[in-house]
Amino acid sequence: MRQMIDVFSENVRLDELGSRLIVRGLVLGVLGTGAALAFSMLVRQDQFERFAWAYLLNFAFVVSLGLGALFWTLVQHVTRAGWSVVVRRLLEGVAAGTLTLAVVLVLPLLAMIPRLYFWADPETRAADPLLAHKLDWLSYGAVSARLVAYVLIWAAMALWLHRTSVAQDESGDPQLTLRLERHSAWMLFVFALTVTFASFDLLMSLDAHWFSTIFGVYYFSGCALGSMALLAVLAFWVQRRGRISHAITVEHYHDIGKLTFGFVVFWAYIAFSQYMLIWYANLPEETAWMIRRQQAPWVWVSLVLIFGHFFVPFLGLLSRVPKRQPAVLAAFGVYLLAMHWIDLFWLVMPEFGRHGHGAHAGPWFSVIDLLLLIGLGGFAVAAVAHRLRGAALVPLRDPRLPESLTFENA
Amino acid sequence: MGGQRRLWGLYVRLDEVPELIDAAEVVRDAGYTRWDCHTPFPVHGLNEAMGLRLTRLPLVVFAAGAVGAIAGLAMQWWMNAVDYPLIISGKPFFSLPANIPIVFEMTILFAAITAFVGMLAFNGLPRHHHPLFAVDEFRAATDDKFFIVIEADDPRFDENAARQLLGRFGEVREVWE
Numbered sequence: 001m002r003q004m005i006d007v008f009s010e011n012v013r014l015d016e017l018g019s020r021l022i023v024r025g026l027v028l029g030v031l032g033t034g035a036a037l038a039f040s041m042l043v044r045q046d047q048f049e050r051f052a053w054a055y056l057l058n059f060a061f062v063v064s065l066g067l068g069a070l071f072w073t074l075v076q077h078v079t080r081a082g083w084s085v086v087v088r089r090l091l092e093g094v095a096a097g098t099l100t101l102a103v104v105l106v107l108p109l110l111a112m113i114p115r116l117y118f119w120a121d122p123e124t125r126a127a128d129p130l131l132a133h134k135l136d137w138l139s140y141g142a143v144s145a146r147l148v149a150y151v152l153i154w155a156a157m158a159l160w161l162h163r164t165s166v167a168q169d170e171s172g173d174p175q176l177t178l179r180l181e182r183h184s185a186w187m188l189f190v191f192a193l194t195v196t197f198a199s200f201d202l203l204m205s206l207d208a209h210w211f212s213t214i215f216g217v218y219y220f221s222g223c224a225l226g227s228m229a230l231l232a233v234l235a236f237w238v239q240r241r242g243r244i245s246h247a248i249t250v251e252h253y254h255d256i257g258k259l260t261f262g263f264v265v266f267w268a269y270i271a272f273s274q275y276m277l278i279w280y281a282n283l284p285e286e287t288a289w290m291i292r293r294q295q296a297p298w299v300w301v302s303l304v305l306i307f308g309h310f311f312v313p314f315l316g317l318l319s320r321v322p323k324r325q326p327a328v329l330a331a332f333g334v335y336l337l338a339m340h341w342i343d344l345f346w347l348v349m350p351e352f353g354r355h356g357h358g359a360h361a362g363p364w365f366s367v368i369d370l371l372l373l374i375g376l377g378g379f380a381v382a383a384v385a386h387r388l389r390g391a392a393l394v395p396l397r398d399p400r401l402p403e404s405l406t407f408e409n410a
Numbered sequence: 411m412g413g414q415r416r417l418w419g420l421y422v423r424l425d426e427v428p429e430l431i432d433a434a435e436v437v438r439d440a441g442y443t444r445w446d447c448h449t450p451f452p453v454h455g456l457n458e459a460m461g462l463r464l465t466r467l468p469l470v471v472f473a474a475g476a477v478g479a480i481a482g483l484a485m486q487w488w489m490n491a492v493d494y495p496l497i498i499s500g501k502p503f504f505s506l507p508a509n510i511p512i513v514f515e516m517t518i519l520f521a522a523i524t525a526f527v528g529m530l531a532f533n534g535l536p537r538h539h540h541p542l543f544a545v546d547e548f549r550a551a552t553d554d555k556f557f558i559v560i561e562a563d564d565p566r567f568d569e570n571a572a573r574q575l576l577g578r579f580g581e582v583r584e585v586w587e
Contacts, residue, residue, distance in 0.1 A: 272510060279507045280499065319468070408454045 007394055007405065011243050018389030025385060028378025036371035044366070050352070052112035054369040057348045058376040059105055060202060061226075061341050063151075064219070065380070066098030067195055068227025070158050071220075074191060077161075077184035082403035083255055086247045086394050089165065090234050093391075094227065096162035097384030099154040105376065106151045110144045117143075118354075119208040130209045130285070138208055143201050150198045157187050162387060165395050172397035195220050203344075206351040210289040214274045219347075221270045222340050225263035229336035232256050236330035244393050250324050251408050257323025260336065264317065267343075268310040292350045297364045301346045309339040341373065415586040417569065418541040419561040422576040422583075423550070427453055430556040433579045434459040437558060440575055444564035448548070448557040467532055471525045478520025482513040541585050559585065 014021070040051040069091040076084045076091075114120045119131055119138040136142065161180065168176040196216030204215045212218075232253065239245050278286045293302050313336060322328045349364060395401060424430045427449075434447055438461040447456060490496070491504035501508060530536065542548045542559065551557050558579070560572050576582045 276507050276510070280501075282499065318472070320464075410452055410454075 007244075007247050007396060007401065010246060010394075012247075012392040012394050012396065014238070014243065014385065014389045014393065017241055017243075018385045021385035022382045022389070025378045025380070025382030029375050029382060030378075032371050032373070032375025032378055034375075036368045036375055039368055039371060044368070048112075049115055050366050050368050051372070052115040053348060053352050054366065054372040055109065055112060055376075056116055056202065057344055057369060058372045059102075059109055060219075060344050060348070061373070062098055062105070062376050062380045063102050063154075064223040064340070064344070065227050065230055066095050066102065066158065067154065067191075067220075068223035068225070069094035069230070070099065070154060070161070071188075071191060071224055072227060072231070073158075073161050074184045074188050077180045078188060080181060080400075082400045083252065083407040085398050085400050085404035086244065087231060087235055087252055087256070088398075089391065089393055089395050090231060090238070090388070091227070092158075092162040092165055093388040094230065094234070094384050095158035096155075097387040098380050099151070099158040101380055101383040102151045103155050105379070106147055110147065113140055113143065117205055117208065119205060134208060138201075138205055143205075146197065146201055150194045150201075153190060153194055157190070162391075165398075166391040168398060169392055169396045174399045177399055192220075195223065203347050206348065207289055207354075209285055212274055212278070212286070212289075214270060214277075218267075218270050218274055221263060221267040222343055225260065225267050226337055226340040228256060228260045228263060229333040229340070232260065232326075232329045232333035233337070236326050236333075238393060239326070247394055247405060249407075250326070252404075253326045253329050254320070254323045254409050257317060257329050257332075260329075260332070261313070261317040261323070264310065264313045264336070268314070271305075271310075293346065298346070298350050301342065305339070305343055305346060309336075309343060313339075345369065417562045418585045418587045419559050420569070420572050420576055420582050421542075421545075421548075421557050421559040421585060422580045423547065424556040424558065424579060427556070429579065430558070431455060431459045433558055433576075436578070437560065437575065441566050442560055442564050442572075443566075444561040446559050446561075448542075448551040448559065450550075450552050450554060450556075453556075465532060467525065467528050470528050471521050474524035474528075475517045475521035478516040478518075479513050481520070482516030483509060485516075486512055541587055545583070545585055547583075 036051060036054065037048075040046065040048050044050055072084075073088060073091045073095055075081075076088055117138070118124050119134065120140055125131060125135060131138070161184075164176055164180055167173075199216045199219035203219065204210070204212065235248050235253070235256070239248060275290065278290050292298060313332060316322060317332060322332065349369075398404075422433070424433060430447060430449065430453065434456060437445055438459065447453075447460060449456070486509045487504050495503045497503075498508075542557075547555075548557065558576065560567065560576065562569075573582050
């Protein structure tokens with residue numbers, strides 16, 4: 001029998017650690033973004049062509065982690081989950097931090113639309129018969145308006161979930177839990193629709209001739225997996241820094257590990273489902289997208305994903321042992337976040353330089369991609385640290401907190 | 411009923427979970443191996459108190475899953491590429507993407523059946539009868555009482571020693587074959 005832990009005797013606040021993280025995140029953000037700008041201006045001299053693509057890639061990466069955290073928060077409320085209460089505030093912080101940041105980050109993206117999407121090019125629009133019936137949906141105004149709407153909806157949902165939960169720390173009102181549960185149900189529908197269409201608009205329309213109805217689910221699987229991996233890393237990190245050292249136990253890591261493992265399989269299942277239907281039907285406008293990724297150099301990235309994004313974590317996390325070793329699980333978390341980034345890289349970059357920018361085509365990898373990962377990642381760290389610093393790291397007066405503190409896997 | 415009745419084991423009845431945990435630790439430390447706790451609901455921490463090892467079932471299931479995957483692949487290779495080659499949608503006779511769903515299903519099938527049968531094999535179920543069922547009082551094990559039973563065929567079983575050990579926790583009673 002596990003003894004109940006007294007959370008109020010624990011260090012549940014980031015305090016100066018959070019402030020330091022905000023400063024470091026901002027410094028990394030400015031340095032990374034500045035270096036990316038300088039590199040694309042001075043070395044590549046391609047009028048920010050690659051910069052725009054790297055920006056899209058890393059925007060999709062940062063936002064995916066926030067969306068995954070939003071999804072997991074909603075699911076905990078809808079299922080009235082008891083086990084997860086001690087880690088839920090971390091998810092709420094990641095969602096609120098990155099998704100409010102996305103409201104700002106989306107603005108430069110709107111300006112970059114003409115550099116990213118060939119459907120935005122007036123000549124292509126006039127001449128391309130395959131685009132003719134998509135012109136209303138894929139127009140500069142329509143896509144911009146939708147992108148802004150998506151990020152506003154996400155930020156509003158994430159902020160409301162975070163604020164309501166934090167308000168309960170003060171009032172201890174169990175009605176707030178019921179309200180969170182009630183509203184999470186319809187929010188999940190909104191989440192599913194907005195994520196699906198955002199993935200269509202942001203990523204799938206890079207090759208506007210191509211289409212895959214499962215594409216939204218594919219992007220979602222990366223969101224859910226990436227944010228669960230991030231949660232393992234984040235929980236391990238705050239505990240290493242002496243915060244909530246007793247409230248999160250091996251039992252919680254075990255469950256985080258199970259969900260991570262489950263979504264490793266889910267990602268592979270969806271990726272293969274998408275591949276196999278296209279491979280089997282063998283229709284020209286569908287296969288082109290896959291064939292690009294089966295030729296050098298992209299075939300190597302594809303193989304890295306098959307083995308590194310599926311087989312390695314599948315075999316590595318299959319057993320009970322690694323899931324109950326917080327350090328091992330956190331290491332897998334870092335590894336899976338890297339794989340998730342490569343997965344998005346694989347979605348975005350094979351389309352770079354294919355349409356109308358012949359002079360700027362290739363290379364398949366640029367240092368700008370990583371510089372902007374540091375840049376946007378740094379801003380995201382600062383935004384999340386800001387949310388986490390503003391409240392306790394655990395929902396102190398959640399009615400299910402005792403259940404979570406004494407939780408054990410059978 | 412005539413004939414000889416042979417002692418099957420000794421049991422003691424307990425009322426509370428903490429008593430059960432304490433008693434289980436004592437029986438564990440006394441070195442018994444053929445003994446068990448019966449509770450009306452799952453008791454966290456009892457595994458450790460009883461000193462139960464983790465089951466080896468996962469290893470067997472993993473092996474069965476691997477065998478299923480290989481069998482699924484080999485079956486399709488034999489059927490499609492060797493025994494009865496048919497051109498389907500212009501694809502190669504032996505083409506991995508088309509085979510993966512079957513490989514997946516065979517992996518699950520072998521692993522799931524092995525998990526189910528292996529679980530029954532390891533825990534010795536199903537069985538039609540158990541000597542404890544003859545004890546009226548044992549019905550409370552599904553209601554609100556806890557039982558610790560030491561079987562007479564435990565290699566370390568000595569009736570007097572076992573009586574003394576269990577006697578520390580309550581009144582010791584016999585179970586007959």
